[in-house]
Amino acid sequence: MSATTRRARQRAELKAMILDAARQVFIHDGYEQVSMRKLAEKIEYSPGTIYLHFKSKDELLASLVEESFVKLRAALEKARRDDAVETLRAGLHAYVDFGLRYPNHYHFAFMLRPRTVSSSTYKPHRAFAFLREVVRRCVECGRFRKVDVETAAQTLWAAVHGVTSLLITRPQFPWVRPNALVAAVIDNSIRGFLADAKPEPGRRSRAVPRARRAHPA
Secondary structure, three states: OOHHHHHHHHHHHHHHHHHHHHHHHHHHHOHHHOOHHHHHHHHOOOHHHHHHHOOOHHHHHHHHHHHHHHHHHHHHHOOOOOOHHHHHHHHHHHHHHHHHHOHHHHHHHHHOOOOOOOOOOOOOOHHHHHHHHHHHHHHHOOOEOOOOHHHHHHHHHHHHHHHHHHHHHOOOOOOOOHHHHHHHHHHHHHHOOEOOOOOOOOOOOOOOOOOOOOOOO
């Protein structure tokens, strides 16, 4: 191994160690409460060493977020199927599985943002682009009703993010079997957009009766 290759590997290993330490400290103490000096104490290096890899705490956080999204995107790509709806279903399950398997990565990807990020500068990551793309396929091939793709994609994301974040942050709640809960959330969310959606077997839709006008006493 050449000296250049060895230095590059050592640099990559140090950067990974900084990221691992930052992930733990940010989650334990809170992003706003952690300084670069405190992080340096955690990994027993000088603040200057960290600054060689990251110009600021925000840049460090951005690297953690990007790392988490890369992992998620890789999981979503494995969910592709020939059928658009089955790709969507498998992708939503992969999303939840990712969050439950890597709660710290999920925390950085979806539950932590620095105050400096505003709605005007926020750009959805490729992981959301995957969801939007599959929803568009479902509409274009006629499996979904003619719905607004962006609204449908955000609705589905809201549903799976809700169940994922609840299972992560509220483990003490007496949930039903997590797999059954996740499947129900995903299946019902998708069913609401299907072009040929039908009532569940044995159940008939009933009109909601009008409220009776109260008679004067």
